[in-house]
Amino acid sequence: MPPLMSRFLSFAGLLLAVVVLNFLLIQLAPGDPVSVIVGEMGGASEEVIAAMRAEYGLDKPVVVQLAIYIGKILTGNFGFSYYFREPVLTLILDRLPATIILVMASVLISVTLGTLMGIYSARRPRGILSHLVTIFSLAGYSAPVFWTGLMLLILFASTFPIFPVSGMTNVRGTDGVVAHMLDVAHHLVLPAVTLASIYIALYSRLARASMLDVLGADYIRTARAKGLSERRVIYGHALRNGLIPVVTMVGLQMGQLMAGAVLVETVFNWPGLGRLAYESILRRDYPTLLAILFFSAMLVMVANILTDLAYARIDPRIGTRRRKRRGAKT
Amino acid sequence: MKFLRSTALAALLGAAAVGASAEETLIVGTVNTPSNLNGAIQSGIATAMVSTQIFASPLRYDANWNPQPYLAESWETSEDGLTVTLHLVEGATFHDGTPVTAEDVAFSIETVKENHPFTTMLAPVTSVDTPDDRTVVIHLSHPHPALLLAMSPVFLPVLPEHIYGEGPIRENPANLAPIGSGPFKFVEYTKGEVIRLEKNEDFFLEGYPKLDKVIFQIFSDEPNLTLAMERGDVDYAPFLSDVRTIQRLDKAEGVSITTEGGDGIGPINWLAFNTKRAPYDDKRVRQAIGYAINKDFYLNRLLGGYAHDQTGPIINSSPLSTDDVNHYDFDLAKAEELLDEAGLVPDADGTRFTMVVDYSPGSVDTGRNFVEYLRSQLRQIGIDVEARPSPDFPTWAQRVGNWDFDVTQDAVFNWGDPVIGVNRTYMSDNIRKGVIWSNTQQYSNPKVDELLTAAATETDPAKRAALYAEFQKIVVEDAPVIFLSDLPYTEAYKDGLEGLPTTIWGPAAPWDQMHWAE
Numbered sequence: 001m002p003p004l005m006s007r008f009l010s011f012a013g014l015l016l017a018v019v020v021l022n023f024l025l026i027q028l029a030p031g032d033p034v035s036v037i038v039g040e041m042g043g044a045s046e047e048v049i050a051a052m053r054a055e056y057g058l059d060k061p062v063v064v065q066l067a068i069y070i071g072k073i074l075t076g077n078f079g080f081s082y083y084f085r086e087p088v089l090t091l092i093l094d095r096l097p098a099t100i101i102l103v104m105a106s107v108l109i110s111v112t113l114g115t116l117m118g119i120y121s122a123r124r125p126r127g128i129l130s131h132l133v134t135i136f137s138l139a140g141y142s143a144p145v146f147w148t149g150l151m152l153l154i155l156f157a158s159t160f161p162i163f164p165v166s167g168m169t170n171v172r173g174t175d176g177v178v179a180h181m182l183d184v185a186h187h188l189v190l191p192a193v194t195l196a197s198i199y200i201a202l203y204s205r206l207a208r209a210s211m212l213d214v215l216g217a218d219y220i221r222t223a224r225a226k227g228l229s230e231r232r233v234i235y236g237h238a239l240r241n242g243l244i245p246v247v248t249m250v251g252l253q254m255g256q257l258m259a260g261a262v263l264v265e266t267v268f269n270w271p272g273l274g275r276l277a278y279e280s281i282l283r284r285d286y287p288t289l290l291a292i293l294f295f296s297a298m299l300v301m302v303a304n305i306l307t308d309l310a311y312a313r314i315d316p317r318i319g320t321r322r323r324k325r326r327g328a329k330t
Numbered sequence: 331m332k333f334l335r336s337t338a339l340a341a342l343l344g345a346a347a348v349g350a351s352a353e354e355t356l357i358v359g360t361v362n363t364p365s366n367l368n369g370a371i372q373s374g375i376a377t378a379m380v381s382t383q384i385f386a387s388p389l390r391y392d393a394n395w396n397p398q399p400y401l402a403e404s405w406e407t408s409e410d411g412l413t414v415t416l417h418l419v420e421g422a423t424f425h426d427g428t429p430v431t432a433e434d435v436a437f438s439i440e441t442v443k444e445n446h447p448f449t450t451m452l453a454p455v456t457s458v459d460t461p462d463d464r465t466v467v468i469h470l471s472h473p474h475p476a477l478l479l480a481m482s483p484v485f486l487p488v489l490p491e492h493i494y495g496e497g498p499i500r501e502n503p504a505n506l507a508p509i510g511s512g513p514f515k516f517v518e519y520t521k522g523e524v525i526r527l528e529k530n531e532d533f534f535l536e537g538y539p540k541l542d543k544v545i546f547q548i549f550s551d552e553p554n555l556t557l558a559m560e561r562g563d564v565d566y567a568p569f570l571s572d573v574r575t576i577q578r579l580d581k582a583e584g585v586s587i588t589t590e591g592g593d594g595i596g597p598i599n600w601l602a603f604n605t606k607r608a609p610y611d612d613k614r615v616r617q618a619i620g621y622a623i624n625k626d627f628y629l630n631r632l633l634g635g636y637a638h639d640q641t642g643p644i645i646n647s648s649p650l651s652t653d654d655v656n657h658y659d660f661d662l663a664k665a666e667e668l669l670d671e672a673g674l675v676p677d678a679d680g681t682r683f684t685m686v687v688d689y690s691p692g693s694v695d696t697g698r699n700f701v702e703y704l705r706s707q708l709r710q711i712g713i714d715v716e717a718r719p720s721p722d723f724p725t726w727a728q729r730v731g732n733w734d735f736d737v738t739q740d741a742v743f744n745w746g747d748p749v750i751g752v753n754r755t756y757m758s759d760n761i762r763k764g765v766i767w768s769n770t771q772q773y774s775n776p777k778v779d780e781l782l783t784a785a786a787t788e789t790d791p792a793k794r795a796a797l798y799a800e801f802q803k804i805v806v807e808d809a810p811v812i813f814l815s816d817l818p819y820t821e822a823y824k825d826g827l828e829g830l831p832t833t834i835w836g837p838a839a840p841w842d843q844m845h846w847a848e
Contacts, residue, residue: 029724029725030724030725030728030729031722031723031724031725031727031728032724035723035724035727035728035731035766036723036724036727037365038447038727038765038766038767039723039724039727039766040365040372040374040376040377041372041373041374041447042373042374042375042447042743042745042767043373043447043448043742043754043765043766043767043768044373044447044448044765045447045449045765046762046764046765046768047449048447048449049764049765055500083365084365084366084506084521085365085366085500085501085505085506086506086521091521094520094521150553153554153557157557157561158557158560158561161561164563165554165557165558165561165563166547166549166550166554166557166558166563167523167547171357171524171545171547172355172357172545265550266550266551267550267554268554269549269550269554271520271522271523275522275550276522279363279522281722282722282723282724284724
């Protein structure tokens with residue numbers, strides 16, 4: 001089988017597993033979407049409830065529901081949200097940009113800050129600042145993300161009202177494209193920093209270890225012997241190789257970022273997929289939740305492929321050989 | 331600075347600096363995400379708050395339970411109580427410019443009867459005639475005093491038939507982008523985020539509404555909303571019920587709170603027993619628990635003094651409520667005595683039995699904190715309380731709906747007339763497994779059934795009140811439910827906001843009077 005084909009098959013198999021597993025998992029939760037809608041209504045008659053269950057096909061056995069669902073997905077039909085009675089794809093496309101902006105901003109912040117801190121402490125492992133960096137990043141890593149978010153909210157949105165409390169834009173409206181972009185950026189700072197706080201520690205430790213590794217290598221000694229400035233040595237020679245584990249990690253962390261986004265979006269009222277996923281669980285809105293999980297899984301897989309490609313960019317020696325090894329491991 | 335109306339100044343400062351404040355905008359903060367905006371097919375405050383701005387209705391109510399003209403300028407009920415005639419105002423139009431006709435009203439009554447979850451509201455309606463464009467004649471199978479309340483904005487939005495008459499109504503896209511004849515027009519709804527409405531320039535009430543824009547911002551939780559309100563990002567936050575939120579906003583700079591209005595909604599917070607499960611099948615056990623609760627502590631300490639006492643099945647602020655019921659004044663000795671009588675003697679370590687308490691998730695004050703209080707309180711009379719939290723609403727609803735509980739805290743709404751929101755809890759023909767907010771206590775008393783059935787069709791107000799008074803007395807005595815308080819529904823608003831909706835429907839009624847002080 002050609003590598004691309006096998007890759008595609010494992011991709012599809014994995015997605016199917018995601019769909020089936022999640023479908024069954026959410027069925028295990030007590031209650032169903034109708035109980036939630038009736039709850040919001042403040043009660044309803046038996047007839048109304050029965051009619052709604054029949055309309056959603058919830059009166060059929062779970063296996064039949066699953067089969068129907070998979071059949072629909074194969075034709076690209078993700079169905080209607082039980083809660084809003086609106087196509088799930090519409091709901092998701094409405095929310096997707098917000099999550100992408102948030103996740104990308106956090107990756108950017110955590111990789112940049114983490115790497116810089118890592119390099120710094122690799123060069124001065126016993127400096128006061130290095131210890132401070134370690135303490136700070138460990139705190140960020142250990143604290144529950146919603147707590148970090150709340151603290152930042154209290155500090156920078158309430159005590160010192162520098163940043164907005166919630167949402168992605170000012171609902172009162174802004175004039176013009178530039179103002180709108182500034183408004184989004186202003187709203188983005190706290191949630192992005194919160195989400196990044198978990199990963200800064202990770203990347204700084206990783207970059208530090210990997211830089212220490214690389215800095216001891218022969219070719220670095222050669223570079224120094226050639227009389228290159230320390231700067232050139234670090235950023236020109238060492239960093240390229242030192243970054244490989246960091247890039248790997250970014251690819252692997254994609255799934256966790258999505259999980260982190262659920263909490264961060266809820267704390268900051270950020271209108272993304274994470275919050276929609278969380279609310280869909282509470283509403284037992286099966287179609288919406290399943291579609292979000294489906295697309296998240298896809299996003300993670302795509303991120304992994306991009307990681308592989310990035311490898312090859314950073315280090316031409318890594319190519320098919322490495323991929324084969326990784327393929328054998330998974 | 332915020333509400334500069336002076337155009338000269340605005341011109342000086344440049345439009346960008348003043349932004350939207352040159353027009354009258356209201357930012358509403360809420361934690362409710364309405365699943366749709368059409369109150370004809372969806373009840374509950376999340377939908378009602380928006381639906382009543384977009385759709386007008388035949389009648390509206392004042393703060394003293396009196397019906398007022400709205401789309402109907404006058405109405406009369408026949409001698410025998412079997413027909414109600416509505417005379418519509420002239421010149422009312424829907425937001426798409428088409429006139430509001432008697433056919434639209436008839437269509438709306440039929441739609442609500444078919445689709446609204448509160449089936450008792452319009453059940454007696456047999457047919458609706460429209461002799462001309464401005465006359466609607468409603469025929470009833472028996473007298474139905476609750477009908478006029480059912481004509482309120484919260485229950486009977488008048489829908490344009492040419493929009494909602496096409497295909498199955500539940501699937502109509504106009505449920506998420508409604509067209510009505512109310513004070514505000516729908517602009518957009520970004521699901522779970524923002525709902526935008528704008529002034530209906532052709533509203534049939536001359537000079538109203540006062541606001542140009544109403545923007546609902548949906549928050550993920552009350553703490554987040556509280557912060558936004560404290561900072562002045564939000565102008566108005568209706569239906570707050572979390573005591574800590576209310577306390578904080580009560581103290582906040584430039585923010586006021588009010589509990590005025592909303593008596594029609596009548597949210598009663600109670601402790602309900604599974605009366606088919608021992609030992610709660612014994613009236614004396616239920617009464618004992620009633621005597622063991624110190625109402626004064628509960629209302630003033632636990633709920634911070636924001637909730638009102640509630641003594642029976644009909645909200646105390648309703649004209650149909652009676653004070654002539656047992657108040658279960660705090661009395662531990664009496665509670666012990668009743669438990670002894672019921673044969674529940676303490677064992678060696680003083681325990682009579684263990685009671686598992688469920689509570690509806692969502693409110694810390696009336697839920698978890700109350701159960702903790704109950705634990706320490708009932709310990710004194712030899713009852714061990716075991717709390718059983720539910721992670722979310724469907725979990726709790728599944729347990730209680732299927733009678734899988736001992737005792738649960740819950741809040742159930744009156745919705746104006748007992749026929750709409752009270753009967754369901756006590757009528758024995760509404761004991762339906764799997765249906766939350768039916769008679770989940772499985773309480774059954776033929777006398778109560780008889781009284782409620784008679785009161786539902788009694789057109790003489792004094793006689794009707796007497797029937798309900800007797801019903802209240804019996805239910806409080808039987809104690810299938812221990813009545814605790816109302817829910818402390820509170821509105822927080824930015825200073826300078828006037829004309830707040832303080833009628834019996836509170837914020838679930840048109841906001842055409844609301845405006846910013848000059």
